[in-house]
Amino acid sequence: MATATTTKTQASRQAGRTPTGRMTKSRLAVVLLSPTMLCLALVIGYPVVSALRLAFQMQSERIDKTTGFLTTTTSFGLGNFTDAFTGDEASRFFNAFWNTTTFTVVSVGIEVVIGVAMALVMHQAVRGRALVRAAILVPWAIPTAISGLLWRWVFASDGIANNLLHAHVLWTADGFPAWCAVVIADTWKTAPFIGLLVLAGLQTIPAEVYEAARLDGASGWKSFSRITLPLVRPVLVVAVLFRLLDVLRMFDLPYVLIGPRKGSVETLTMIAVDEMQNLHFGAASAYAVVLFLYIAAVATVFVSVLGADVLGTSGRKRPAR
Structure with missing residues (x-):
């Protein structure tokens, strides 16, 4: 009888609960995480739901003939989305969509090349390697607004860029030079981010692998x-x-x-903020929803095609049944 009781106690402990009926580990985790989840629901969930509601909310203004006052009528529908794609602001929306896409493709492509090169340089056992790593961190550590002001001084009509090029390019005016200025500034600031992450991956590669490749006669490009x-x-x-x-x-x-x-650099986020400042909250929310869906689609395709292990679950072993 004592043996059966001991076996039952051990089985209940293995299941995650004590014989006295106290809460399981999963319930304890839920209780401990509930304050955090409540804060996230208030800080993130409520604004998202409100933005979705505003995206489908349309307002029309008219003068009441009986009172002579301006009245506002609220209705719900897809008018904000149809105006974005086919209305008077459709050209501005598609221009912002194009700018957002081109900024993403070009900037990230250049940053990957420069970041990998920076990681390879920092990974080499040379003197002053710690100083080089600290110096590369500086652009990434500067706030984006401050770096924008710094580059605005560089790209001024009488700034350093024109002095080096011996030209008079209007970098901060509307046009292709302005687009190039944003790409250059963004690459300068965020290429170290990719470089540091790649450097962390390089440090996990055993040196014996490169030694074996060198003994087999592999060139530097083949090793890379x-x-x-x-x-x-x-x-x-x-x-x-x-x-x-x-x-x-x-x-x-x-x-x-x-x-x-500025049409050459205006992004989807910028037109959403501009509509919000003009008190067009429905249109601003519609732009924000479209941008959210665009980001979600890009992330889904990127993860499914290239297999990005964002949660770090690929290396986990599945428990045996």
Whole structure:
């Protein structure tokens, strides 16, 4: 009888509950996480639901003939979305969509090349390596608004850029030079982010792998393409994913560097903020919802195609049944 009781007690403990009926580990985790989840629901969930509601809310103003006052009528529908794609602001919306996409593709592409090169340089056992790593962190540590002001001084008509090029380019005016200025400033600031993540991946590669490749007569390019890139690929994919999501919602850098309502650099976030400042909350929410769906689609395709292990679950072993 005592043996049966002991066996039952051990089985109940293995199941995560004590014989006295106290809460299981899963219930305890729920209780401990509930304050955090409540804060997230208030800080994130409520604004998201409110934005969705405003996106479908349309307001029309008219003068009441009986009183002579201006009255506002509220209705719900898809008018804000149809106006974005086919209304008077459709050209502005598609221009902002194009700018957002081109900024993302070009900036992230350049940052990947420069970031990987920076990681390879920092990974070499040279004198002053710690100083180089600290210096590379400086652009990334500067707030985006401050870096925008710094680059605005560089790209001024009498700034350093024109002095070096011996030209008089209007970098901060509306046009292709303004688009290039935003790409240059964004690459300068965020390439170290990719470089640091790739450096962390390089440090996990055993040195014996490169020694074996060297003994087999592999060249430097073959070692890089056959060893370094495949082993760094999981870290690089996650870094690129984070940068994609960051550039797609870019607002502060072109706003500070070039200015608002500049067609060559206006992004989806900028037109959403502009509509909100003009008290067009429905249109601003519609732009925000479209941008959210665009980011979600890009992230889903990127993860499914390239297999970005964002949650770090690929290395976990499944429990045996």
